Amino acid sequence: MADIFNLRSALVAGVALAALVPATPVFAQAADTMVTEEDEIIVSARRRDERLIDVPVAVSAYSQADLERLQAIDLAGIQGTAPNLNIVQGRGSATSANIFIRGIGQPDALQTFDPAVGVYVDGVYLSRIQGALLSLGDVERIEVLRGPQGTLYGKNTIGGAVSIISRKPDLNVLKGQASALYGSYNQILLNGYLSAPLAADKLALSVAAQWDKRDGIVTDPRTGRKYNDRDSLTGRAILRAQPTERLELLLSGDYTRQRNALTLGYATAPLAGIRPIPANPYGQYDYKASTSFRGDEGQRLDHWGTSLTANFELSDAFTLSSITAYRKLRPDLFIDIDATEAELGDVFVGIAQEQFSQELQLKWNTERFSGVVGLYYLDEVVRSHQEAYADDLLGIPFTRLIDDRQRTRSYAAFGQATYDLTDQFAVTAGLRYTHEDRVYDRLTTVATSAAFQPLFPPFSFPGSLPAPFNNDNKASFGAWTPTLTLSFKPTPDTLLYGSASRGFKSGGFNGRANSINDLTVVVGGVPTIVTQFRPETVWTYEGGAKGSFMNGRVRLSANAFLSDYKDFQARVGGGSLAVFPVLNAGELRIWGLEGEAAVRPTDRWNVRVSVGYLNAEYREFNDGRRPPTFSCNPTGNAITCEPAFAPPLTLTLGSDYTIPLGSAGGLTFGGDGRFVDAHFLSVDNRSNLREPGYWVANAFVQFDSAAGWYLRGGVKNLSNSLYRTDGQEFSSVGNIQTVYFGDPRTWNATVGFRF
Template sequence: MSLSSLSLLLLASASPLATPAPVRDDPPAVAPGIEAAADDPTDDPDAQSSQDVVVTARRREERVQEVPIALSVISGEDLAKSGAFNVSRLQQAQPALQFYSSNPRNSAINIRGLGAPFGLTNDGIEQGVGFYVDGVYIGRIGASTFDFVDVERVEVLRGPQGTLYGKNTTAGAINITTRAPSFTPESRVEVSLGNYDFLQTKASVSAPLTDTVAFRLSTSGTTREGTIQNIRTGVDQHRLRNLGVRGQVLWNAASNLDLTLSGDFNRQNPLCCVQYYVRTGATQRPLARQYAALAAAFGYTPPSTDPFDRVTDLDARSNSRQEIGGASLVANWDVGAATITSVTAWRYWDWLPANDRDFIGLPITTVSQNPSQQKQFSQELRIASNGSNKLDYTLGAFFFHQTINTQGSQVQGSAASRYLLSGADALNPNVLNGLTSTNTISFDNSSFAVFGKLNWEVASGFHIQPGLRVNYDKKSGFYESVVSLHNSQFNFDATADNVAALLAARPAGAARTTFQNQINTLAPQRYSPEFSDWNVSGDLTLSYDFSPDIHAYATYARSFKSGGINLSGLPLNSTSTGVDLSTQTVKPEKVNHFELGLKTQFLDRRLTFNAAGFWTEVSDYQATVNNNAINVIRGYLANAGKVRARGFEFDTSFRPSQRANVYLNGAYTDATYREFVNAPCPPELSGGTATAPGGVTDPAGTPGGRSPAFCDISGQVLPGISKWSLSWGGEVNVPVGSSVGQVYVGYDGNYRSRFSSNPSQSAYTWIDGYSLSNFRLGYREGDFNIFGWVRNAFDQHYFELLSTQSGSTGLIVGQPADPRTYGLTISSSF
């Protein structure tokens, strides 16, 4: 592994909540979302039942079963043994969580099917799932794709969380808490080896520096060779090269005041995330311009038509290098009746990609990349009561400022003319060969909010919990695309200012048609969108404690996801010389959410059963569209009329004795467009002669047919969402020798039913349901643990996503998930 030198920055470590979570030396108890609880080698069968999992989901320490939120918790130990070392792998244990990524920048985290539109990233929008690390809000999902380092626990909160979490949490939040510095010296080491030359090392050390100052230093490194062979370059794709460091200093400045200064640095340099040939499907494009005929014209065949042969011949460079880091200062001041918390943070994200966006080994698009740099500053100030018999409160203010600068480029190759054009220009490679779009994109985003939440016990066991948030967002951006072509036949630089003059200089004939084809393929444009708005979010939860172990709640929430601006290019207007400025901005999403929940424990808290039912309606849902415009490379945003997600979830775990535990979690999600009448059409209806709205069209898959201007997909399912998702597993152990050590065997499984992988439902882009099985066998004694593991044990063939080649050629490409992997992990604490 070759990695450049590190610079250690100081980043956020203390908990975001009213008081930091304590360092826990005892194993956590059984709780939903935990892999049937942590392992407990004690000989006392009742010891486990007396413990409680403590979380900070509501910005104060509470027992997880008493929090009236659909909430799952995964401990750091369970993350390690399940192999979930990043958010992508976390979804295997969380049925209601969906994570999609064609590369780190183009990633989305959804909960219950909601959060971010399915498709390529647009700088001008934000996610609907809040992502927090030690109280610091992470402004881009791409910056959340780091490896977990020294994590104490991960809390997944489902449903709107806007009155306590600082930014656009209309679908939920992921709250990660790392291990805090300890005044008791300790160190941890973990090493994992596996096939594909997998090597992962984790280490941490913590100790006091003085009676009032302690530190923790943690690091993680991951390398793995690729799982997909590129026969053209000889370099395997989907390799891993990750490195992370975190440092924390805790100062107990007074008996009632502590400050934590923290910093982290993460560098990832994988060769990912390639998509390649899966299948073909008929479109409305003329038959001679669909994939089979185009490939034959070049004498091209893919190296395999079975994507699970895991070979490709992509001819453009692929990379997903990124750096993530930042610093924070967290202060907690106990003033007696309340604790005042301040979280000050600065973070950055530097993204340097390379992609092959034609997905095959022909020089169609030789460069397609959008290097991007984000910087963010946030300040949160809260006051939270320290516990009252009848009334608790949290009040706060939050400020967030973010800038993003992106330098996009796209270059067409010698095969582009034949692939993208018709007529005489299709036979002249010089028409598009070397055609280059250079994009300058900037984004400035400021947000301010005040919020509050009450918990009033109006009668014994009966709580009324209202919350309110007032938020202001202001966004401004700039987008400019300069198009140039310099080859043996054509020589021009087209901007938004001179494109009309260049077109006028070609008043008629072939020269005008050719230039029109060039600027329709990559359009010069410039615009400066702006958006600002106030909104008020609120929620009301009623909960009742039937007993210490049986709790029920009902919640209504009215929430908003901030409006956005389009920063990936706009569709051309009717003259094809300008852009449709009416598509510059998108309206905020407005969310109405209803939920009923039940949390129960039985048999001395050895059996846990939690369930929740929800109904969520989203008006002005932010969706990614493209209107079949080849000049809009990354798609743009539009508001769908209404989306509805409804369903139910359950989390169960059972520990019959200290020698065994099992769990079963599930989610049923019915998420559909209730109103989306002007949606992009699926590939089988695209590529034909355009017709006016309401005009005559031809059946899907008619070569040379007529395509609708847009499609009504009301009633169709949202992309990326399985109706059924399950996770299950357990572990059994037997004592060895003097009963100090244990031999154990564990299993984790999960299932997802089929889901659509296209914004508009297509017969070509359904991903079949699949089930994964992971096994482990090991020995542990005290703080020492060694185990062998097999993940995707039955080598299940499945796709993370499917998409289409641009230009309506009918080629369907996909990104296969990891094959079977196996290895050995050794860990110890000192």
């Protein structure tokens, strides 16, 4: 612990120094490939192509080469590589992306909660975390923006954004690549990409596909069955047309199909019921867990969408863009929440979601004045059918049946503009107004023996509540969210900036309400029915510096930020049997330091560093069921009241070195190590749902031939570290407290070619 403390102290001091002395910052904002001065890193974080070092925003960028070095197959592959970024496979599901930035994310995976971090694919917002763990076969780059977003993006997000930009088909050049990987647990990964011009300068088509299959890494000792496998097929096609020099059309379609076995965690607390089970039933975790499911129950997902983007240059200065998109999501998920042979928290969740979105943008770029104004509309309908099986909880046949439907209509107008007051000083201002209407309907019933049926009457929402709440299933929310940034460029390749921005996340309805108890909270000592949770808002203040030095061989930046959150939305456990209230728990404050560096000591050697420090605390946590009022911890101990998924320190170190082999090609050795500090995996800080901190190291060696083909061998999690990535807290149902673990050490070998 002393070593970790000393490491943390030294790194925090270094980042603090970088933030306070911006003329010579210590860390950088991009994890991209080190390039020559004429090959600048270009991002579109502000809806126009700009050099990364000119963007006064906390943004990290990843090229396709970066993703290959990270051995990233899907979005989880960039876990921990940007400061204060946490991307993991969602709890209990192989299809979900649970994303936290600066300690802010979606603490409950239920579809009635909005993500705090938005995932965008070519400008199209994905409304649900289910199906968002996307494959990366045809990605040009990924941009990770930290902090509230809304004056530039169609859909607002309070914690940050992950923007995935696909490769456009080339209008004149035939391009392609393919690869085949074989690895541990019989993993087979096939990737293919082809871009072909159909009419020179006018029309081109690209097609990409990926097949990923791997045996399960978790074994049930009682049956020998394997779980936590991989089995997905994805494809994307993009048709690009440029009928005139000023008009570009992009028609895109994508499809993802997943067919997995169960995703099992591990029970960390003793389970109560008619079959008591001790904590850690198979001792120290060794990728063994049990389940009460005995058939072919698993996880299925079909996710597809299409979009049409039109970019029309009205003049040399003005461009009008339209993004029209439709998406459909169909996950059918069996989840053993308790991860034991007992039938306590076994569920089926079938979701039917569809969304239509339309975004219009008017962008301009003149000598001193640039910006974008836009309109956005989203219409989403999400239905679910859920079944919860708990025969072993009370010793009676028990199945809860849930059917619900939520419709959300979101409207927004937004704009952001930058004016260069001088060649060095610029001011950026933005404003957004968001209005959302929601309608939510829910019906729960219980299938049990006739003698116990009266104990579990049907509960409908609306319908089962007393007046005046009986028909309270509609809600509207709205907010103004401004932003202001001042930036100064001491030299053409350095930047200093300061900003203030407000973020907003809509309110909603408790999607776990099974009785009036779930909607009853203590307000001022009085039990009160609360049918909705309010929106949460944040003000974030940030200052930073970035620069490029030595002809692009050194790229550095650092930033410091402070975020004040109001009405933080929390689903809390404990208390009465099977009661799941959702609270606007109160206030939290998060401040931190972030930095990245990309250094190229020689033409053959690249070094990358990323570090983030977080100081996150609840300033108020209102849960009237527990004394004192200010406590998120079920023991009432406010000392351990910390926001979940907010590790104080995250660190990534990466390097690669290439040895030229003359006309044969080149040999590259590379690797990276990631440290994630101790943090809680549940909102209410249960000691069983805590990750004590870990290191993960990866390495690869690759031969690139002059003819365009390559061979690569890689190892992930070299030291076979055992680390927790996520948790399930359903303590009010048999004391369920389940954790999920990252993959053990694995190896892989790849052969591929490019042209």
